[in-house]
Amino acid sequence: MNRESVGAVRSEELIKPGRLAGFLAGGLRPAALFLGAYFLLSIAVRLMLPNALTLDEAEQALFSQYWLAGYGPQPPFYNWVQNAFVSVIGISLFSLTLPKFLMLLLCYLFFGTAAREIDARPAFAAMAMLSLLTLPQLSYMPQQDLTHTVAVLMATSLFLYGLFRTLVRADWQGYVIVGLAIGIGMISKYNFGLLPASALIAVFCDREWRARLLDPRILLTAIVGLVIVLPHALWLRDNLDLATSGTIGKMVEANAPHGIVRIVRALGSLVLACIAFGALTVAIFAIAFKREFMRSLKAGDRWTRLLALMMAVGLLGVILVILFTGTTKITERWLDPYLLPLPLYLLLKLERAGVDTTSHLRRFVPVFVVIMLVTLVPLAGKTLTGGLTGGYTRINYPFASVAEALKAEGRPAVIIAAGMNLAGNMRLQFPDVPVVNAEQPIEGFPAPDAMKGPVLAIWTDGGRAAGSPPIDLSSVAALGLTASPAKSLSLPYYYGDGKMQLNLGYLWLR
Template sequence: MTETDTRDIRWIFVLLAAYFVLQIGVRLATSHSLDLDEAEQAFRSQWLAAGYGPQPPFYNWLQYTVFQFAGVSLAALSLVKNLLLFISYLLYGLTARLLLRDKALVAISTLGLLTIPQMAFEMQRDLTHTVAVFFSASIFFYGFIRSLKQPSLASYLIAGIGIGFGLLAKYNFAILPAAALIAALADARWRARIFDWRLVLTAVVALIIVLPHLFWLKDNLDFATARTLEKMTASGDASYLMQVTMGVSSLALAIISFAGLTVAVFAIVFGKSLRPALTAGSEWTRLIERMLLVFLIGILFLIVFGGAAGIKDRWLVPMLFILPLYFCLKIEAAGVTTGRAFRRFMVAVAIIMIGVPAALYGSVAAARFTGHYERLNRPYATMLENLRKQAEPMAILAGDSLLAGNLRQDIPGVPVLSVDYPGFHPDLAGRRPLLLVWLIPPKGGSEALPPAMAQWLQANLGASAPEGLVIDVPYFYGRGDDRYRFGYAWIDQPG
């Protein structure tokens, strides 16, 4: 690094801003269709609620607000995600600047987030609530470190905002502030910061933020937690010992999946000079180690006593996002020189910044050569455009939320309902014709109206099942004459 670079880290944020603008451009160029989480946001933006289901509502509220001003579009979806990611990286960099003297290590720790596949690739591919967790964790961790190092009303307020947003992002976020509290209490130097009266401000701010959702959660606890618990405890008829073994194994694999590439990159970049860092430490590395230990113990308790059999790597975001900063703190504590390592690291960053957008685009566009189609290859917009030539629907019933969200994007003024989500039930009286649409699996799927859709019609409209029709439309980036098939039907509902 030049002398100017060592004094000024703003270039990091300029680079990241350009990168996330590039990601927005790539997403818009890849496909007009929406993936699962994107479709969920488009579908659920039709109404504002204190809760929507298994995931807390922070991201839904944010996306709903943006849609009110910008309209329902892929551009608005991509903008929200990448703006949250940019702010998260910015806060992470500011936290690193508080703790690290070497500006090269500040850059490495901040850009080191790109070496975590779940954050560099998966968050761009189709995650929303996990992005909100990362955003909230970055706010909280910045406020927490400031409260320890430079305590002020503002630092405790920031920590409270981070906790409030985090609990509204995903329930498992709670383990991060809990681990931070326990880790700080274990060190006599930090206890005064925990027993500071300003911590009351942190708690009050967090409570105010989550209060509307807490009232909803009180009456909808089973609805909010059943799906997550089902995923975690899906061990079939396995014995208790087998369930624990499955849980511990899945945790180990999740940690390797999450941290493996980061460890490899740091090992390659720093080489033999990384070895002294393995035994070096500081008050900050010890604080983070205690946090990581509490986090690990918490998950093990969940496995041993809660029946968790399958731990997903993305569930580790609320804690393991700290890893690049932790490694850099260890490296600085060991007194490792960073000049050559920084140059090597920037080569790795350049490869990632080029490779990730290329892979995201290529995984969809390559279908024209491979015949392997992703959800983003499905031609929802073309299908709806063709059906609207037959008649202009006044309401739409979709077979699932993925389809509902995609339809909502292209006909935002019309209510779009989904069979798999009963929480949205607008008045359909006088809304005719009603369009029914469902997906037909490519290999041997039935063309008939799905039974769940027929049951919905009978229960909600007292209508009998209409005859199903089929429309097939060319894939986006399709190979040859490959087409995707949709089932549809019209109901000219009486007024």
């Protein structure tokens, strides 16, 4: 028997006493079922909370009204997927939640599939797949409020699978998968672009793998990627300022220093982001494997060198962004495409040091379960205890009650709302009514023949309706409607102390 066969038998014997661990050791399918149950529970927890939306959810709800080649600072892939779900099952909290967790499940599954290309043992693929739970960006943060980030994580895992498959088998399917992943990644988040560049450099540095870059089938990669990216690229050509302003704004602090002080601060934020991204994973592996972990730091092979070089080049790219732009802060979210391979890298280092990592699956299962349970608590806990702690979330906003009060006065044909969060929530509460964000109207929406009264204009104003309404109504000016006097609406937060209220101003145009 070879080393892998002996290792597999030894792993099965050690894992067998733990029923769940034994089930998960079966490979990708059992691990996917396990994670699928976790994500179904995640959806259920979200649906149990009030029918109000977080900021990202509100954005998706609003943008689901129309199909565009670009929507603003973020590329459109997630919006397109979201719109497809809404087109099929309608706008609801469920249809806004489902795509995120399906993409997240695919991210885990593609990652496990990528690991299987390197090591065919079922337990190893499952171990690699589940180890993503140790990354807060893959476990904790998606439970809060992520959309586009989840899409780029899925694209990154798909890219790793396509890359590894191409290096192992060099079949045309691998080249197509890489192109598909690059296309999806580039229209998920722009920072994905550094990942294929880092992979290109890492593969080029291996003498044998270098031939994969000269294979004519790499044209399939280019064609598939270009076809996916082209519609948004054409839009981006004419909307570059709109697409980049929001991203650059998030990376530059107000009143930021200049020169060397800015660079030092930005590099410091990069170091902190790296720690925030991977410290928990490294700590869990170090505690679980102890001396073996320290010994593994000196071990490696061409696969660990590939992953290390990819991560290093990706981070080097971020440093270049810092040096040549006005960037002052980097968050761990920006590092997702570059550091996602970290758990697999650590597992491979341990394997190359002679450690059978699959034999430790039973020890890791309680860690995975605890992470799953803990990550479900914060959003629900903060929402349900808002009245006790004073720490409210946007989910505490009483938008369902707001809708009931407004419907008692009439049914609007169009809603003009001030701000993304308010507009998205109005879209959820009035699913058959076109909603316009007064701060970012979309040209041609609603269609001219659909624009009619009555129009409901609504804004957040602290309960003060006096004076001129703080909302731009130019998008409905051509209708020639007459505005009623502005009114105030104040309702207590859900699960609040009865004192904290959502204060809105509104008026009707008839």
